[in-house]
Amino acid sequence: MGNCCSDVAGGRAAVGGTAASHHDPASGTAANDAVDLFLKYRGYNGLFTQIELSLSASNLRDMDVLSKSDPIAVVYTKGKDGKLEELGRTEVVLNSLNPAWITKLSITYHFEVVQNLVFYVYDVDTQFQSIPVKTLKLEEQQLIGEASCTLSEIVTKPTHSLTLSLMNRKESSKSNRSSHLGDLTIHAEECIGSKILTEVILRCSDLEYKDLFSRSDPFLVISKIVESGNPIPVCKTEVKKNDLNPKWNSIFLSIQQVGSKDNPLLIECFNFNSNGRHDLLGKVQKSLAELEKLQYNKQGECLFLPTVVGNNYQNKVLKSQLFVEKFSESIHRTFLDYIAGGCELNFMVAIDFTASNGNPRLPDSLHYIDPSGRPNAYQRAILEVGEVLQFYDSDKKFPAWGFGARPIDGPVSHCFNLNGSNYQPEVEGIQGIMMAYTSALYNVSLAGPTLFGPVINNAAVIASQAVATSQQKYFVLLIITDGVITDLQETKDALVKASDLPLSILIVGVGGADFKEMEVLDADKGDRLENYAGRVATRDIVQFVPFRDVQSGEISIVQSLLAELPTQFLTYMWTREAHLDS
Amino acid sequence: MKTLSRSIEITIISAEDLRIHGRPIKNNAFVAVQTASDATRSTSVDTTGGNYPSWNEMLELPLPREAQFVRVEVQCRTSSGTKAVAGAHVPVSDFAGGWIPDGYLTFLSYRLRKLNGERNGIINLSIRVKGKGDVASSMDGTYFSSSSSSSCGGGGGGGGVAIGVPVMWGKESRIN
Numbered sequence: 001m002g003n004c005c006s007d008v009a010g011g012r013a014a015v016g017g018t019a020a021s022h023h024d025p026a027s028g029t030a031a032n033d034a035v036d037l038f039l040k041y042r043g044y045n046g047l048f049t050q051i052e053l054s055l056s057a058s059n060l061r062d063m064d065v066l067s068k069s070d071p072i073a074v075v076y077t078k079g080k081d082g083k084l085e086e087l088g089r090t091e092v093v094l095n096s097l098n099p100a101w102i103t104k105l106s107i108t109y110h111f112e113v114v115q116n117l118v119f120y121v122y123d124v125d126t127q128f129q130s131i132p133v134k135t136l137k138l139e140e141q142q143l144i145g146e147a148s149c150t151l152s153e154i155v156t157k158p159t160h161s162l163t164l165s166l167m168n169r170k171e172s173s174k175s176n177r178s179s180h181l182g183d184l185t186i187h188a189e190e191c192i193g194s195k196i197l198t199e200v201i202l203r204c205s206d207l208e209y210k211d212l213f214s215r216s217d218p219f220l221v222i223s224k225i226v227e228s229g230n231p232i233p234v235c236k237t238e239v240k241k242n243d244l245n246p247k248w249n250s251i252f253l254s255i256q257q258v259g260s261k262d263n264p265l266l267i268e269c270f271n272f273n274s275n276g277r278h279d280l281l282g283k284v285q286k287s288l289a290e291l292e293k294l295q296y297n298k299q300g301e302c303l304f305l306p307t308v309v310g311n312n313y314q315n316k317v318l319k320s321q322l323f324v325e326k327f328s329e330s331i332h333r334t335f336l337d338y339i340a341g342g343c344e345l346n347f348m349v350a351i352d353f354t355a356s357n358g359n360p361r362l363p364d365s366l367h368y369i370d371p372s373g374r375p376n377a378y379q380r381a382i383l384e385v386g387e388v389l390q391f392y393d394s395d396k397k398f399p400a401w402g403f404g405a406r407p408i409d410g411p412v413s414h415c416f417n418l419n420g421s422n423y424q425p426e427v428e429g430i431q432g433i434m435m436a437y438t439s440a441l442y443n444v445s446l447a448g449p450t451l452f453g454p455v456i457n458n459a460a461v462i463a464s465q466a467v468a469t470s471q472q473k474y475f476v477l478l479i480i481t482d483g484v485i486t487d488l489q490e491t492k493d494a495l496v497k498a499s500d501l502p503l504s505i506l507i508v509g510v511g512g513a514d515f516k517e518m519e520v521l522d523a524d525k526g527d528r529l530e531n532y533a534g535r536v537a538t539r540d541i542v543q544f545v546p547f548r549d550v551q552s553g554e555i556s557i558v559q560s561l562l563a564e565l566p567t568q569f570l571t572y573m574w575t576r577e578a579h580l581d582s
Numbered sequence: 583m584k585t586l587s588r589s590i591e592i593t594i595i596s597a598e599d600l601r602i603h604g605r606p607i608k609n610n611a612f613v614a615v616q617t618a619s620d621a622t623r624s625t626s627v628d629t630t631g632g633n634y635p636s637w638n639e640m641l642e643l644p645l646p647r648e649a650q651f652v653r654v655e656v657q658c659r660t661s662s663g664t665k666a667v668a669g670a671h672v673p674v675s676d677f678a679g680g681w682i683p684d685g686y687l688t689f690l691s692y693r694l695r696k697l698n699g700e701r702n703g704i705i706n707l708s709i710r711v712k713g714k715g716d717v718a719s720s721m722d723g724t725y726f727s728s729s730s731s732s733s734c735g736g737g738g739g740g741g742g743v744a745i746g747v748p749v750m751w752g753k754e755s756r757i758n
Contacts, residue, residue, distance in 0.1 A: 241632075247630075461681075464681040464682075465681065467681070467682075467683065467686065468681045468682070468683045470683070500688055500689050500690065528691070528704070530693055533673070534670060534671075534692055534693040534695070535676065535690065535691070535692055535693075536691035536692055536693055536704050537691065538689045538690060538691050538706075539689075575689070576687060
């Protein structure tokens with residue numbers, strides 16, 4: 001998103017690892033755009049966790065005459081196009097109407113996607129019970145019932161369990177009576193590997209001189225080696241200036257990022273060059289387990305450098321050594337732990353009603369409501385973000401505002417309630433947002449200018465009230481705008497003030513405007529924001545992305561925004577906990 | 583009438599991009615914090631961070647009722663004594679009063695300025711108020727004053743406090 005070439009300051013900062021700014025919450029390490037894009041291109045996206053589903057059922061309807069049913073459960077994931085893809089199936093439990101299946105099914109939890117699951121429970125005929133479960137032809141079995149839900153519905157329950165009633169669509173259409181087919185309970189468990197966070201401090205000695213008149217500026221890149229052979233970068237350290245015996249800050253790695261403790265990792269030491277062409281000073285290949293041994297034995301490992309000898313590469317062993325100063329594993333509360341513990345993500349939305357959108361009644365306006373039902377850009381952005389976030393909000397009441405318009409009989413308002421109320425801004429559910437939006441469109445006159453300050457301050461008030469009453473809530477404000485803001489300093493002031501609150505702001509730019517100026521709000525691309533009084537933003541709470549149409553199959557750009565939300569949330573939570581413990 | 587005493591626990595986390603005479607400082611920076619003319623504490627010296635030092639050190643200081651700022655100054659221990667590098671004023675309203683509940687841990691960062699007012703890096707810290715007592719200056723319980731978001735300095739719930747950039751800071755004495 002935005003600039004592809006990394007600025008020098010951004011290039012020097014450490015990037016990657018899990019919540020790398022863990023102990024230094026306010027240092028605002030600028031992400032390196034180039035590495036970021038590279039990681040995304042390779043499919044390495046955001047926070048994802050391995051979940052195991054265990055299934056059990058109760059009060060299943062008896063299908064057999066002489067004995068009880070022999071049930072099996074099959075799980076499918078349902079794609080956006082409605083196509084079902086089998087995730088896995090359990091074993092067959094003989095002769096039971098209350099089976100607790102032992103087979104666990106693995107699924108990867110992606111925060112930013114709505115993952116639809118469909119469950120079918122069949123009664124397996126006696127003649128098929130001796131053949132392996134995988135080869136069972138399901139269409140030859142008797143369907144007891146089906147149920148469906150989303151993965152977020154299961155993991156947001158405090159018990160991580162969801163019970164659904166089985167239904168049979170074909171039968172219910174024939175008879176009017178609803179016959180009880182049974183209940184299916186799904187329990188989700190996060191794999192223990194996800195919770196372990198490894199902190200590593202690395203040091204090198206006797207690095208070689210690469211620059212002519214000064215010492216090298218070394219930094220490390222840690223990559224994981226996959227089957228295809230190409231290493232995938234996992235994280236990089238900050239750049240140490242002018243140092244041949246550098247010791248870098250802590251690197252935090254999770255098992256997910258590296259695969260497993262025994263997976264080989266490629267650790268490369270580069271000399272930083274501002275032209276982007278960094279020289280390789282040496283490399284070494286070690287797994288996390290081997291790094292742990294190095295630390296325990298207080299040994300160093302020699303780096304080697306592939307050098308050209310004739311037509312081949314030979315690995316020249318260098319004098320430079322790598323030491324592991326610290327290796328410690330800790331169990332951290334994961335994102336799902338916080339959610340299960342009662343933490344909520346509250347969704348808020350603010351919509352741009354400035355005149356630059358065009359007359360809503362004309363088809364070329366960004367606010368045009370298509371009678372055929374095709375959603376406009378604003379509606380699509382609300383749906384994409386809202387559909388994911390709604391599961392994490394228990395009362396599904398979302399504050400919805402508009403800005404830059406003149407409500408009937410009033411002056412221009414830069415933060416008015418979409419529901420038309422004078423007292424409270426909340427609407428019910430995503431449908432509520434849509435209805436309030438369409439009705440507001442015909443009840444206000446679009447005006448201007450585009451100001452974010454009032455909306456951000458309002459969201460910050462709500463977040464601060466939750467903090468003041470010790471509620472475990474994290475707020476996500478979605479601002480959809482078609483233009484560039486005119487109150488840059490005021491917006492910065494509001495953002496600095498809100499930077500220590502449990503709040504993340506996603507700004508989506510729709511339409512064809514040039515959003516270059518907006519990128520200054522996203523600290524990833526520049527300096528930390530500063531207000532008029534000299535206070536600097538504690539953390540980067542803004543993410544900005546221009547809305548683009550996606551071709552089918554591509555990851556939506558808004559989804560990639562959402563993918564970073566769990567990390568922002570965790571950084572906020574962990575830094576508070578770290579300081580409370582110390 | 584017993585006066586209630588309040589104190590602050592201020593954790594100096596780190597500082598960024600410190601310079602003396604335009605050049606990055608080498609080492610041995612430390613931070614002095616002052617809440618009243620007789621209440622000053624300092625961190626230990628950072629020997630490895632260069633011009634991006636980190637301390638992660640907690641200091642406890644009393645906070646008088648009438649205090650409106652906490653002064654934070656980065657100094658450098660040189661062979662000839664200590665040299666002031668840059669400083670910042672942390673308004674009490676940024677970490678106490680208003681919507682901030684008692685005992686809440688606030689993470690803050692400030693632009694550091696040299697004695698002559700020039701910008702010189704950023705300091706990162708966290709503050710928590712301990713003990714009970716009223717906050718000085720007219721603080722209301724709202725997040726920000728109900729006036730519209732104007733850009734005049736000193737707005738935002740500070741009551742009568744003006745916050746601005748000192749032009750000639752050299753007049754004030756260095757924290758000893």
